[in-house]
Amino acid sequence: MTESDLPVVQLTPGRWGDPAHPLTLPPAALQALKHLGVRRPGATTAPADRSGLTEEVSGLLVELLGGEYVKTDLEMRWGHTRGYSTTDLLRHRAGDTSDMPAAVVFPGSHDEVQALLTSCSEHHLAVVPYAGGTSVVGGLAPKGTAFIAVDLRRLDRLVEVDEVSRTATIEAGVRGTAAEALLAERGYTLGHFPQSYEGASIGGYAATRSSGQSSAGYGRFDQMVVGLTMATPRGTIRLGRAPMSAAGPDLRQLVLGSEGTLGIITSVVLRIRPRPVERVFEGWRFGAFEEGLAAIRRLAQDGPLPTVLRLSDEVETAINLADPDVLGGGSGGVLAIVGFEGEHTEVRRTEVGVVLRGAGGEALGEGPGETWREGRYRAPYLRDPLLDEGALVETLETAGFWSTLPALKAKVTEALVAALSEQGTPPIVLCHVSHVYETGASLYFTVICAQTDEPISQWQQAKTAANAAIAAAGGTISHHHGVGTDHRSAYAEEVGPLAIEALQAVKRVLDPHNILNPGILIPPPTHQTP
Amino acid sequence: MTESDLPVVQLTPGRWGDPAHPLTLPPAALQALKHLGVRRPGATTAPADRSGLTEEVSGLLVELLGGEYVKTDLEMRWGHTRGYSTTDLLRHRAGDTSDMPAAVVFPGSHDEVQALLTSCSEHHLAVVPYAGGTSVVGGLAPKGTAFIAVDLRRLDRLVEVDEVSRTATIEAGVRGTAAEALLAERGYTLGHFPQSYEGASIGGYAATRSSGQSSAGYGRFDQMVVGLTMATPRGTIRLGRAPMSAAGPDLRQLVLGSEGTLGIITSVVLRIRPRPVERVFEGWRFGAFEEGLAAIRRLAQDGPLPTVLRLSDEVETAINLADPDVLGGGSGGVLAIVGFEGEHTEVRRTEVGVVLRGAGGEALGEGPGETWREGRYRAPYLRDPLLDEGALVETLETAGFWSTLPALKAKVTEALVAALSEQGTPPIVLCHVSHVYETGASLYFTVICAQTDEPISQWQQAKTAANAAIAAAGGTISHHHGVGTDHRSAYAEEVGPLAIEALQAVKRVLDPHNILNPGILIPPPTHQTP
CATH class of the missing domain: 3.30.43.10 (Uridine Diphospho-n-acetylenolpyruvylglucosamine Reductase, domain 2)
Structure with a gap:
C-alpha cells in the first residue's frame, strides 16, 4: 500500500x-x-x-x-x-x-x-x-x-493540473490523503507525508508551514507552494505569478505560517512531481548520536540526499526498536532511516552508502526501514492507550544550525527531566532528527512519564522549561508544529517586539475587527503604533 | 582567473x-x-x-x-x-x-x-x-x-565563518568580489555571480533579491540568506534562528526584497559552500528556442541540474556569437550555455549530456562556454560605447511558469517592437533564459535601437508597453532587478491593493516618518486604514 x-x-x-x-x-x-x-x-x-x-x-x-x-x-x-x-x-x-x-x-x-x-x-x-x-x-x-x-471540507477539488509547469491548484479542504489519490490518478505526487497525513489538509499544511517525512527529497510544504488565494475580511489576495520573483518581499511567505490570523487560504498552487517508480527504506546503525549527526550532516551539505533521512538518539533507538538484535548483537548505538524514491534509486543508494559507511555507519538492510515505513503514521495512535493507562506523553520540536544542535538537544532534555522530576514524575526523553538542511536540522522530542493529579499544569511546567531552554540555546520555537496559542509568547520573544508590531499592523489592515483566530500566533497589541 | x-x-x-x-x-x-x-x-x-x-x-x-x-x-x-x-x-x-x-x-x-x-x-x-x-x-x-x-562601504567585514553549519556572517557593505575573496581564503564560496558582480554589495543583493548566473547550482541570493540584522528608525530587527522554521510567517522573506524601505540591512548570515575544484562551461546548439526551452525544462524538472544553465533565442544567438561557425556550419539555431562546478563534474556532465542530446541538442564543446565565461561581466560595459554612438540599449526581465513562457516572450517582444517602431526607431530584441526552477524560469530581454531626440521618454514608452505585456501574459514584473521606482505601479498591480496596504502598514510601524527610500517600492498611502 x-x-x-x-x-x-x-x-x-x-x-x-x-x-x-x-x-x-x-x-x-x-x-x-x-x-x-x-x-x-x-x-x-x-x-x-x-x-x-x-x-x-x-x-x-x-x-x-x-x-x-x-x-x-x-x-x-x-x-x-x-x-x-x-x-x-x-x-x-x-x-x-x-x-x-x-x-x-x-x-x-x-x-x-x-x-x-x-x-x-x-x-x-x-x-x-x-x-x-x-x-x-x-x-x-x-x-x-x-x-x-x-x-473547509467542501473545498475539496483538484482544480487544475498544469503538466508543463508541473503545478497543481488544490483547494484548502482537500486532505493530504485525498490530494495524493487525486494526483496519483494523473501520475503525480506532492511527496508531503507528515505524521498528521491521515487527518491534515492542504490549507492547514500551508497555514502552519508543515514539513513531511520525505522533506529531504521533496522539501517542506512552504517550499512546494508557488501560488495561493486567501480570503480576508477586506477582500481576496492572490499571489504567485512565477516560481520566484524580485518584485518586492515574497508575500507568499507572509501568508504561509499565518495560521488563519490574516485570512483563510482557500486554494494553493503547488509544485508536483511524477509518482516515484521505486521506494526503498534502509536502516543504518551508528555508534552514537553525535556520530550519526555528523554522517547525516555530511549528506545534507555535500549530498547526495536521500528522500527520507532520520536519526534517532540512543534512548529513542532502544525504546522504538521491537527487536534490539536489529542493531547488530545488541551492542547499542543509534538507528538512522534512509529512504529513496524515484527512478533508478540504485545509483543514489550506492553513493549514499559510501558516504554513510565512510562516516562510521553500518548497513542494517531494508528490515528496519520497512518497519519504520509501515509504522510511520502510527506513533500518535499510541498516545491514546498510554493516556488511558495514566501516562503523560507529548512531543515537542525545534530546529537550529548544525553547530548549535548538540547543546540544543542537551539543554532541552535537561530542562524536561528537571521540570518533571521536580514534580515527582521523572520522564523518559526520546529525540530524533527528521528534517535536514545544508545549514542545520530539526530536533523532535518525545516525553513519557507518569501523570500527576494535575496533568495539564504538570505538562505546562515542563513545556515552559523546554521553551526557555530552546530560546537559551538559540533554537526556533517550532520547526513544523507552528505557534498557535501554546508558543505565542515564545514566538514573540524569538522575533522581537518590532516584528510583532509589524504583524499586528498587517492584521489590522486585513482583519480590522480582529475576527480571524483572535489570540492565535499574534499577541494582541498593547498600544497603538504611531 | x-x-x-x-x-x-x-x-x-x-x-x-x-x-x-x-x-x-x-x-x-x-x-x-x-x-x-x-x-x-x-x-x-x-x-x-x-x-x-x-x-x-x-x-x-x-x-x-x-x-x-x-x-x-x-x-x-x-x-x-x-x-x-x-x-x-x-x-x-x-x-x-x-x-x-x-x-x-x-x-x-x-x-x-x-x-x-x-x-x-x-x-x-x-x-x-x-x-x-x-x-x-x-x-x-x-x-x-x-x-x-x-x-555602507565601511561595513566591510566577514564577521564569522561557522564551518560546521557552513554559514558566514557578512556585513552589508562588502562587495560581491570582496566577499568571494574573503571566503576563498577559508576555502569557501557563496556562488553568487550576478552581472553586477564587480560593483554590487551583499546588502544590495539581499535588499533586492538578486539572482546570479550560477543560480541553477547555488540558488538565488534570497535562498542563501538564513539570518539577517536590520536597523530601522524604531530599532533593530534580528531574524533567523534556524534554516527553516514554522514559527509564524518567514519574516526574513519580508525583509529580503524590501529595497531599503523598511530598514537598512547591516549584515546577513549566508549559506556557504566549499570552493569548487573544477569548472567547465560548454556550449550546446538547439534547432529553435522552443526546442531548447523543452530541453532545459527537462533538466530543471527531472535533473540533473548543472551549475549554470542559460538559453539564448535565435536573435541573441546570432548577434552575440562572434563566430557563427561555432553553431555548426552557420545553420542557425540557438545556443545554450551549460556550466558545471564542483568535484568530479565528469559524471554530471555525462548525465546532463544524455538529457540534452535526447532533447535534440548538439554538443559544441567548451569553446562557446569559455567565450561566455570570459565575457560574463562585460555586457554592461558595451552599453556605454553604444550610448556614445547614439544607440538606445536597455534590458528588462521577467519570470513565469513554464506553460506561460512562450506567450510571455512573444507578447513582450511584440510590445517592444511596436512601441519603438511607432517612434520611427525599430529595435532589435534579444532574449535569453538565465534562471530555471522546477515550475518555471526567467526571461531576460535586451533592446537596441536608434535614439530619438528624447531618448528618455522614447524608452519610457517602450517600457510601459513591455510592462503591460508582462502583466497581460501573467508574468512577474521582475525576476531579479527589483522594483525601485520604475516598477512601482506595475508591482502594485501585481500583488493587489490589499497587499500594498499591508506593506504600507509594516512601513508605518518601522519607519513612522517615512524617511527610508520614500517612494521606492511601496506607493504612498492614499488613505489611512481603519
Missing part, C-alpha cells in the same frame, strides 16, 4: 486517527509504565452544552450558506473543539467545553468563504478556519470570545 | 564597470548601428551644484559619525546620484542633478547605522542606503524630498 492508497480518516474528537484501527499496548509496555509510576486515571467526562448563537447571527449564516451547512448541535461542535495536543486530549477527556465553537459552518467555495468573512467582520463574529483539525499547538482555540468553526 | 580573484571595481558615475578596462565597438558593430539609424548625440553636460544641508543637520551628522565621514562636496554627491539603468545614464550625461543627495555619509558599524536612522527619523531627513549603487530600476532616487545617501 502506498501513501496515495490510504483512506481519508474521519478523526474522532479526543483520540487520534482511524477509529477502526486503534493501537493497544503490549504487556511489556504496560510493565514498563509501572516502573515510571504510571496509574490509570478516572473515567472521561461527557461534555455539557453551554453556548450557542444569537438567532440573528444564526439566521445570517443560514442565509449565506444554506441551512444544511450551518450546524449548532452539540456533537458537531464538540467534534470541532481544539486539536490533538496532549493538553487538548486531556481537556477533552475532562469534558471541558470552554473552547467549543458556537457553530460549525461549511462554506462550499472561495466566494462563500469570502462572503462569510465579510459578513462575520461586519458582525464582529470570530472565526476559526478548520479542516483537518490536527493542530498540536492550540491553534484552534481562541481565548475570550465566542467563535464559529469554518470547516 | 576565478571569480574570487576579481578586484573590487570603483564604479565611476554614469559609466559601468572598471574604467581601466572600457570596451570599444568593433567596426562591424558601428556599421550595424548605422543600419538602425543610429547617430552620435551631443556632448555630455557637467552637473551644477544646487542643494545642500542645513547647518543644523550637517552638524548633527558630524556629531554622530565624525567629520571625515560626512561628505557634501559635489563630486561625492554626484558620484552617488542614481544607479545604472539606461535612463539613469542618459540623465547623468545630461548633467541632471535632480536626484542628487544632499550629503553622503559613511557609518562604520551597525550601531552607527542604527543611531543615524533614529536621529534622521527624529529630524524627518530621508535616507537612501547605498553600497554598490548598481540599481537599474530607479532604486536610489526618491522623489520630492531632499535626502542623504548612506554609503
Whole structure:
C-alpha cells in the first residue's frame, strides 16, 4: 500500500486517527509504565452544552450558506473543539467545553468563504478556519470570545493540473490523503507525508508551514507552494505569478505560517512531481548520536540526499526498536532511516552508502526501514492507550544550525527531566532528527512519564522549561508544529517586539475587527503604533 | 582567473564597470548601428551644484559619525546620484542633478547605522542606503524630498565563518568580489555571480533579491540568506534562528526584497559552500528556442541540474556569437550555455549530456562556454560605447511558469517592437533564459535601437508597453532587478491593493516618518486604514 492508497480518516474528537484501527499496548509496555509510576486515571467526562448563537447571527449564516451547512448541535461542535495536543486530549477527556465553537459552518467555495468573512467582520463574529483539525499547538482555540468553526471540507477539488509547469491548484479542504489519490490518478505526487497525513489538509499544511517525512527529497510544504488565494475580511489576495520573483518581499511567505490570523487560504498552487517508480527504506546503525549527526550532516551539505533521512538518539533507538538484535548483537548505538524514491534509486543508494559507511555507519538492510515505513503514521495512535493507562506523553520540536544542535538537544532534555522530576514524575526523553538542511536540522522530542493529579499544569511546567531552554540555546520555537496559542509568547520573544508590531499592523489592515483566530500566533497589541 | 580573484571595481558615475578596462565597438558593430539609424548625440553636460544641508543637520551628522565621514562636496554627491539603468545614464550625461543627495555619509558599524536612522527619523531627513549603487530600476532616487545617501562601504567585514553549519556572517557593505575573496581564503564560496558582480554589495543583493548566473547550482541570493540584522528608525530587527522554521510567517522573506524601505540591512548570515575544484562551461546548439526551452525544462524538472544553465533565442544567438561557425556550419539555431562546478563534474556532465542530446541538442564543446565565461561581466560595459554612438540599449526581465513562457516572450517582444517602431526607431530584441526552477524560469530581454531626440521618454514608452505585456501574459514584473521606482505601479498591480496596504502598514510601524527610500517600492498611502 502506498501513501496515495490510504483512506481519508474521519478523526474522532479526543483520540487520534482511524477509529477502526486503534493501537493497544503490549504487556511489556504496560510493565514498563509501572516502573515510571504510571496509574490509570478516572473515567472521561461527557461534555455539557453551554453556548450557542444569537438567532440573528444564526439566521445570517443560514442565509449565506444554506441551512444544511450551518450546524449548532452539540456533537458537531464538540467534534470541532481544539486539536490533538496532549493538553487538548486531556481537556477533552475532562469534558471541558470552554473552547467549543458556537457553530460549525461549511462554506462550499472561495466566494462563500469570502462572503462569510465579510459578513462575520461586519458582525464582529470570530472565526476559526478548520479542516483537518490536527493542530498540536492550540491553534484552534481562541481565548475570550465566542467563535464559529469554518470547516473547509467542501473545498475539496483538484482544480487544475498544469503538466508543463508541473503545478497543481488544490483547494484548502482537500486532505493530504485525498490530494495524493487525486494526483496519483494523473501520475503525480506532492511527496508531503507528515505524521498528521491521515487527518491534515492542504490549507492547514500551508497555514502552519508543515514539513513531511520525505522533506529531504521533496522539501517542506512552504517550499512546494508557488501560488495561493486567501480570503480576508477586506477582500481576496492572490499571489504567485512565477516560481520566484524580485518584485518586492515574497508575500507568499507572509501568508504561509499565518495560521488563519490574516485570512483563510482557500486554494494553493503547488509544485508536483511524477509518482516515484521505486521506494526503498534502509536502516543504518551508528555508534552514537553525535556520530550519526555528523554522517547525516555530511549528506545534507555535500549530498547526495536521500528522500527520507532520520536519526534517532540512543534512548529513542532502544525504546522504538521491537527487536534490539536489529542493531547488530545488541551492542547499542543509534538507528538512522534512509529512504529513496524515484527512478533508478540504485545509483543514489550506492553513493549514499559510501558516504554513510565512510562516516562510521553500518548497513542494517531494508528490515528496519520497512518497519519504520509501515509504522510511520502510527506513533500518535499510541498516545491514546498510554493516556488511558495514566501516562503523560507529548512531543515537542525545534530546529537550529548544525553547530548549535548538540547543546540544543542537551539543554532541552535537561530542562524536561528537571521540570518533571521536580514534580515527582521523572520522564523518559526520546529525540530524533527528521528534517535536514545544508545549514542545520530539526530536533523532535518525545516525553513519557507518569501523570500527576494535575496533568495539564504538570505538562505546562515542563513545556515552559523546554521553551526557555530552546530560546537559551538559540533554537526556533517550532520547526513544523507552528505557534498557535501554546508558543505565542515564545514566538514573540524569538522575533522581537518590532516584528510583532509589524504583524499586528498587517492584521489590522486585513482583519480590522480582529475576527480571524483572535489570540492565535499574534499577541494582541498593547498600544497603538504611531 | 576565478571569480574570487576579481578586484573590487570603483564604479565611476554614469559609466559601468572598471574604467581601466572600457570596451570599444568593433567596426562591424558601428556599421550595424548605422543600419538602425543610429547617430552620435551631443556632448555630455557637467552637473551644477544646487542643494545642500542645513547647518543644523550637517552638524548633527558630524556629531554622530565624525567629520571625515560626512561628505557634501559635489563630486561625492554626484558620484552617488542614481544607479545604472539606461535612463539613469542618459540623465547623468545630461548633467541632471535632480536626484542628487544632499550629503553622503559613511557609518562604520551597525550601531552607527542604527543611531543615524533614529536621529534622521527624529529630524524627518530621508535616507537612501547605498553600497554598490548598481540599481537599474530607479532604486536610489526618491522623489520630492531632499535626502542623504548612506554609503555602507565601511561595513566591510566577514564577521564569522561557522564551518560546521557552513554559514558566514557578512556585513552589508562588502562587495560581491570582496566577499568571494574573503571566503576563498577559508576555502569557501557563496556562488553568487550576478552581472553586477564587480560593483554590487551583499546588502544590495539581499535588499533586492538578486539572482546570479550560477543560480541553477547555488540558488538565488534570497535562498542563501538564513539570518539577517536590520536597523530601522524604531530599532533593530534580528531574524533567523534556524534554516527553516514554522514559527509564524518567514519574516526574513519580508525583509529580503524590501529595497531599503523598511530598514537598512547591516549584515546577513549566508549559506556557504566549499570552493569548487573544477569548472567547465560548454556550449550546446538547439534547432529553435522552443526546442531548447523543452530541453532545459527537462533538466530543471527531472535533473540533473548543472551549475549554470542559460538559453539564448535565435536573435541573441546570432548577434552575440562572434563566430557563427561555432553553431555548426552557420545553420542557425540557438545556443545554450551549460556550466558545471564542483568535484568530479565528469559524471554530471555525462548525465546532463544524455538529457540534452535526447532533447535534440548538439554538443559544441567548451569553446562557446569559455567565450561566455570570459565575457560574463562585460555586457554592461558595451552599453556605454553604444550610448556614445547614439544607440538606445536597455534590458528588462521577467519570470513565469513554464506553460506561460512562450506567450510571455512573444507578447513582450511584440510590445517592444511596436512601441519603438511607432517612434520611427525599430529595435532589435534579444532574449535569453538565465534562471530555471522546477515550475518555471526567467526571461531576460535586451533592446537596441536608434535614439530619438528624447531618448528618455522614447524608452519610457517602450517600457510601459513591455510592462503591460508582462502583466497581460501573467508574468512577474521582475525576476531579479527589483522594483525601485520604475516598477512601482506595475508591482502594485501585481500583488493587489490589499497587499500594498499591508506593506504600507509594516512601513508605518518601522519607519513612522517615512524617511527610508520614500517612494521606492511601496506607493504612498492614499488613505489611512481603519
